[in-house]
Amino acid sequence: MKLAVALVAALIFAALPLLTTSNYIMGIGVSALIFTVAAAALNLIYGYTGLLSFAQLGFWGIGGYVSALTVVTFGGNFWWGLVWAALINAAVALVVGYPTLRTNRHAFVIVTLTFALLVNLIARDWVDLTRGALGIPNLPPPTAFGYEFGTTGRFYWIAWAFSVAMLAFLYALCTSRIGRTLVAIKQNEPLVRAQGISPMPYKLSAFAISAAITGAAGGVFSFHLRIIDPLFLDFYYMQTFLIIVIIGGAGSFWGVVVAGIAMSALPEALRFSADFRMIIYGLILVVAMFVMPSGVAGWLRERRLARLRQELQ
Amino acid sequence: MSAILEVTDLRKAYAGVHALDGVSFAVEAGSVTGLIGPNGSGKSTAIDCISGFQKLDSGKVVLAGADITGQPAHHNARAGLMRTFQTVRVYERLPLRDNLAIAAQQFDPATWVDELLRTARYRRAVEASEKRARQLIELIGLQRYYEAEVGILSYGQKKLVALAAALMPHPKIVVLDEPVAGVNPSRIREIEVALRQLNEAGETFLIVEHNVEFITNLCHRVIVLDQGRKLAEGTAHDIHNDSRVLEAYLGTTPEIAAAEMRAQA
Numbered sequence: 010m011k012l013a014v015a016l017v018a019a020l021i022f023a024a025l026p027l028l029t030t031s032n033y034i035m036g037i038g039v040s041a042l043i044f045t046v047a048a049a050a051l052n053l054i055y056g057y058t059g060l061l062s063f064a065q066l067g068f069w070g071i072g073g074y075v076s077a078l079t080v081v082t083f084g085g086n087f088w089w090g091l092v093w094a095a096l097i098n099a100a101v102a103l104v105v106g107y108p109t110l111r112t113n114r115h116a117f118v119i120v121t122l123t124f125a126l127l128v129n130l131i132a133r134d135w136v137d138l139t140r141g142a143l144g145i146p147n148l149p150p151p152t153a154f155g156y157e158f159g160t161t162g163r164f165y166w167i168a169w170a171f172s173v174a175m176l177a178f179l180y181a182l183c184t185s186r187i188g189r190t191l192v193a194i195k196q197n198e199p200l201v202r203a204q205g206i207s208p209m210p211y212k213l214s215a216f217a218i219s220a221a222i223t224g225a226a227g228g229v230f231s232f233h234l235r236i237i238d239p240l241f242l243d244f245y246y247m248q249t250f251l252i253i254v255i256i257g258g259a260g261s262f263w264g265v266v267v268a269g270i271a272m273s274a275l276p277e278a279l280r281f282s283a284d285f286r287m288i289i290y291g292l293i294l295v296v297a298m299f300v301m302p303s304g305v306a307g308w309l310r311e312r313r314l315a316r317l318r319q320e321l322q
Numbered sequence: 323m324s325a326i327l328e329v330t331d332l333r334k335a336y337a338g339v340h341a342l343d344g345v346s347f348a349v350e351a352g353s354v355t356g357l358i359g360p361n362g363s364g365k366s367t368a369i370d371c372i373s374g375f376q377k378l379d380s381g382k383v384v385l386a387g388a389d390i391t392g393q394p395a396h397h398n399a400r401a402g403l404m405r406t407f408q409t410v411r412v413y414e415r416l417p418l419r420d421n422l423a424i425a426a427q428q429f430d431p432a433t434w435v436d437e438l439l440r441t442a443r444y445r446r447a448v449e450a451s452e453k454r455a456r457q458l459i460e461l462i463g464l465q466r467y468y469e470a471e472v473g474i475l476s477y478g479q480k481k482l483v484a485l486a487a488a489l490m491p492h493p494k495i496v497v498l499d500e501p502v503a504g505v506n507p508s509r510i511r512e513i514e515v516a517l518r519q520l521n522e523a524g525e526t527f528l529i530v531e532h533n534v535e536f537i538t539n540l541c542h543r544v545i546v547l548d549q550g551r552k553l554a555e556g557t558a559h560d561i562h563n564d565s566r567v568l569e570a571y572l573g574t575t576p577e578i579a580a581a582e583m584r585a586q587a
Contacts, residue, residue, distance in 0.1 A: 181438070185438070186434070189423075189424060190424065192413070192415075192416065193413050193416065196413045197414075199375070199395075200407070200413070201424075202396045202399070203373065203375075203395055203396075203405050203407075203488075204396075204399055204424060204425045205397075205400040205428035205491070206424075206428050314473075317471075321466065321467070321470065321474070
């Protein structure tokens with residue numbers, strides 16, 4: 010049922026460039042799709058495994074820079090750029106994660122935050138590679154078999170195909186026994202160990218997969234913007250991913266996907282009031298957290314549990 | 323009968339305090355063995371060290387002929403030693419069925435590739451695990467909660483879930499850390515009956531517990547620890563009449579205790 014709804018929704022999203030000619034709306038569509046993927050990747054490590062990672066921002070930035078540099082400096086194409094963005098991020102996540110995941114969850118938060126800030130510093134200061142604050146403008150549009158994805162409408166297809174593929178992969182992972190084990194690790198790590206499961210490989214893999222997907226998403230987004238500079242590592246992105254996960258309900262796959270689309274569209278829908286839109290946005294967030302402290306999915310779950318309790322009384 | 327678990331000269335100190343000061347004992351296959359002692363006698367430290375949750379300073383742990391000394395907890399679980407915890411540990415926000423399935427999944431041969439492709443090996447593993455889960459749930463009487471999140475159960479029911487989970491992979495020995503502490507008295511009897519049935523079906527238990535009646539009813543052999551040392555070992559009857567044990571527990575000898583009782587009467 011959920012899958013059928015998801016399929017229909019995916020097809021409706023695919024049809025967006027046929028329904029509108031507005032670059033503005035399709036641009037929002039691209040952002041919504043890419044942010045949803047990045048948020049779903051954060052959900053894997055935070056919502057499922059219980060590890061709050063601010064490193065996502067760093068992976069996002071590394072992904073953006075790696076794909077841009079693959080094309081501009083190293084003469085590769087966009088597609089290889091995405092592959093490299095994913096691989097390099099997975100490798101970085103293994104190196105950062107292996108020592109960090111041996112500490113406790115609080116230390117993990119601090120280290121990942123520091124990592125994100127460090128990536129930002131590198132983007133600014135390693136001028137020979139990243140061109141510093143000037144950034145790398147004029148990223149060429151991707152091409153495939155001689156077809157150039159030169160307009161926002163055409164680029165939208167790339168974002169759509171990428172998102173559907175990544176979300177399908179994450180869905181398969183999260184609903185498998187591996188996903189269930191990640192939830193178990195989040196809920197009770199000593200019990201997991203007492204049942205013959207070593208948590209470390211699971212946590213490390215979740216972190217690396219999350220990093221690879223976030224990096225590839227960053228790669229796609231940098232080519233949507235057509236420029237990459239240190240602003241790509243603005244905390245705005247991390248905040249957006251985190252808001253999506255928390256509003257949607259950490260640990261709920263569909264909650265986060267729905268929230269990803271909704272929360273990307275919301276600030277735009279509020280543009281009717283240019284002066285107050287961020288204030289209204291903030292108010293909506295605060296009210297949402299008051300009413301549904303564990304997100305939309307958490308709220309639905311509480312209601313389901315209450316019904317169940319009543320039935321079993 | 324042969325020993326399934328054999329521990330020799332366990333030693334463990336925290337900041338100079340000897341939690342374990344040379345403890346040795348064995349658990350026979352197919353037996354129920356009790357490990358009792360006053361607070362701070364080293365019971366919990368002993369089973370934490372045996373199961374791999376804490377590192378021993380020295381000593382040796384042998385499980386079914388294999389040396390598992392110093393191995394991590396997940397290794398020992400796979401070797402066949404399952405344990406429960408004093409403060410009950412379950413996956414509160416997962417259904418009962420998943421609580422049991424996770425406990426067994428490390429022990430079946432299906433990999434993630436099998437799962438992805440839904441191979442025969444995966445289906446067989448899931449079927450076997452489901453069958454075992456249904457048996458155990460019937461034994462603990464929680465059939466109607468099979469699909470329900472474990473968080474909605476009472477404390478005593480959660481203890482039963484933890485027991486069932488520990489039994490899921492057909493372990494060689496189950497170590498129970500205070501299985502009836504904090505459980506309401508009517509349910510203690512249920513747990514006792516379930517454990518006896520399981521033992522008659524061949525399961526081996528090592529039980530740490532404060533409830534003397536429970537231990538007396540169930541255990542073939544009882545080991546008493548005091549201040550990190552083994553104070554006594556024998557049948558429940560022997561232990562009851564051991565003056566050293568009474569002194570450790572009550573701080574008095576039987577003669578004084580008897581005199582006090584007469585005085586009170």
